[in-house]
Amino acid sequence: MISSNSYNDTFKNLRINKDTRVICQGFTGKQGTFHSQQAIEYGTKLVGGVSPKKGGITHLGLPVFNTVAEAARELKPDASVIYVPPNFAATAIIDAIHAEIPLVVTITEGIPQQDMVKVVKVLKSQNKTRLIGPNCPGIIAPGGCKIGIMPGHIHKVGKVGIVSRSGTLTYEAVNQTTQVNLGQTLCVGIGGDPFNGTNFIDCLKVFLEDEDTKGIILIGEIGGSAEEEAAEFLKEHNLTRSQPKPVVSFIAGLTAPPGRRMGHAGAIIAGGKGTAGDKITALENAGVVVSRSPARLGITLREEMEKAGLA
C-alpha cells in the first residue's frame, strides 16, 4: 500500500551534483541538440538520449534510443531532461515515470492543461520519480550539473539556494548573488504552469536539509497560493531551527493592476487571496525579508547573511 505522502518524499531526487547521469528526451530535435551541447560544455554528465525511430544512431557522440524504457535499461540514468514538443510531451513524461527515472525535468512550454492534470495523477500515485516543470528553465547545481536552458556562465559555486516560478527572474537572482560573492548551491526553476511536479516547499525542504546552503532566495508572483503555503512551511520548519536560515523573497506583480476576470469560479475558489500584498504579509510573518525591488535580492541576502554570521 503506497502511502499518500510517497510522492512528496521524492524531493530528495532534486539533489543533483557532478555525478548525476542525464539523458535527453527529444535528443535529436533542434532544442534538444542545442541545449545538450550547452550541457556537455558545462560539464553535465549527459550519457545519451531518446528519439523515436532514430534508435541505434549516435548523436553528439552519444547513443540514441527509440524509447525511454530502452535508454533507462541500458544507461541507468539518474535524470532525464525533456525537450519534446507540447503535443507529445505529456506522453514523454509518463514514459519516464514508467521507466522509474528518479528526476525528470520538463522544459517544454505549451502542454495542454488537461494533459498535465493526467500526468500529475500518475506522478502522485508513485514514489520513484520526481518531476520538475513543465514550462520551466530547469535545475542547476553550479560547477557540477546543468539540466535546462539557464545560462551557465552567470552561476558560481557558493551558498545560496534559489527557487523561482519565473524563468528570467531566476537569472536576476543568480546574477546578483554571484556579483555579491555569495554564489549558489542549487537553483530550481519550478515553472509557471498551474499543473506541475514541484512546488516551493519541495525545494525549501532540500535547502533546509542541505548543510552547504546557508541562505535562500524565493521568487514568487501573483496568482495561486504557493507562496502562502511556502510561508506556512517556513514558519514551522525554519523559524523553529536553532539557527534559522536567512530567506529573501521577491514577489512580482505588486504593482500590477487586477487581472481581467474571465468568469467568477476561479475567483471564488481563490477566496480573494493570491494578491501580492497577501503573499508578502504571509512571508514576512514567517521571518522572510521581502525585497520590494527585483534589483536588490543579492544585496539584501548578503546583508541578512552577514547579520547571521554566515557570509
Add this chain to the structure above:
Amino acid sequence: LSKGHQKRNLAIHEYLSMELLNQYGVNTPKGGVARTPQEAFEVAKKLGTEDAVIKAQVLAGGRGKGVFESGLKGGVRPIFSPTEAEKFAKQMLGHKLITKQTGSAGKICNSVYIVERKFVRREYYFAILQDRKTQGPVIVASSQGGVDIESVAAENPDAILTLGVDINVGLKKDDALSLAEKLGFSPKIRDEAADMMQKLYKLFIDKDCTQVEINPMAESVEHEVLCMDAKLNFDDNSEFRQKDIFALRDTSQEDPREVAAAKYNLNYIGLEGRIGLNGAGLAMSTMDIIKLHGGEPANFLDVGGGATAEQVTEAFKIISSDPQVTAILVNIFGGIMRCDIIAQGIIQATSQLSLTIPVIVRLQGTEVNAAKKLIAESGLRIISVDDLDEAASKSVQLSKIVDIAREANIRVSFELPI
C-alpha cells in the same frame, strides 16, 4: 521590453457558446445571431415570441449596464417585437459598447444575439474549472445563481458547493444527482439537471476548456432546466488539437496592438487589467521597479526566447505607436537569447523609426559585451545601463524631461556625451 510569457485562454461569443452547448444536448433558450438590422428582424420573427431579449455580442462582462457610443444605454435589452429587434440592432451594430470591463475604449459590437425570454422560478450557479489546488477538475455550484456570485461567496460561503472530479473517471450520474439534490433542484427535474451537468462536463473535457461557467442554470416556470448564459474559456495550449474552436476567435474583440504583436509572435501586455494571469514574471517585476522609482509604465511587450532582430523592430514599432510613451526601457536577461541580436534589433528600430524619445537598454547575459559595443558604435541615442535599478531610475528621469517638454509645447532631443 522584457522576456516573459502570458496566457489569456480563448473566450468566444455568447451565441457560439450557446450553439456549442446545444451540440452537446444541453438545453438553452432558443435564439439566433444577427449581423444586420434586417437579419435581426428576421431572427426575431422566426422566434415567434412576444418576449425576447437582444444581447450585444461583445466579449466583456457588464454588458447590461454598458453604454454604446451611439448613446444607447444597455447592451442587453428586452424586446417585444421584430420591429424593436431591428430598431435596437441598428443602434448596437457597428458601435462600440463601453462597460466596466472594457475600459474607456470600449469594444466593437458586430453581432447581436436575439433569444427568447424564458421566465424562471429558480436560478442556480454552475461552473467547472481546472483547479490548481486539487490539481484537477472541480465543480463549483450554488443555489444562489443569477446574481453577483462573488458577493454570495464572500457573505455566505456555505451557499457555495464544490465537488472534485477524478479526471480518469469523469462525472458519474450518482455524483451529479447528489449535487443536484444538495443544490435544491426539485425531485421532478433532478434527473434532467444531473444529465445536463454530465453533458457540460463532457464538453469541458472534449474541448480542453479551462472553465465552463453557467450563470444561471435555471428552472423555468414550465419546469424545464436550461442554461440561460454560458461563459466558456479554452486552454490556449490546446489550440493545435482544437482547430474548430480556435477558428471562432474574434480578433475584433482584442486590443489591436495585441493582435499586431501576436502576428510577430510577440506578447503585448496592455495595462488595463491584462497582467495578473500566468507568467510574465520579468515583465511584472520591471513594472514594479519603474513604479518604485516614481514612473508610470504605459505598456509592455514581451519578446519570446530566440527573438530575431526583425521581431524586436516590430516590437518597438508597436510600443512607440502609443503617443503616451515618453521613454522606452528594454530589460533583457539573455539566456539562450543573445544580447547582440537584441541590440541589432534595437539599433535597427531606433534608426528606422527616427525615435525622438529616449531608449534605455539594460542587457545582461549571453553576448552582452558584443551588444554594448554595437550600441556604442551605432551613434544613436540609446543609453546603455548595466544595473536594473539604475536603468529604471534613468527611464523615469528621462521620461519626466520629455513630459515637461511636451507640456511646454517644445521638442527636446537627447545627445549622448562623447
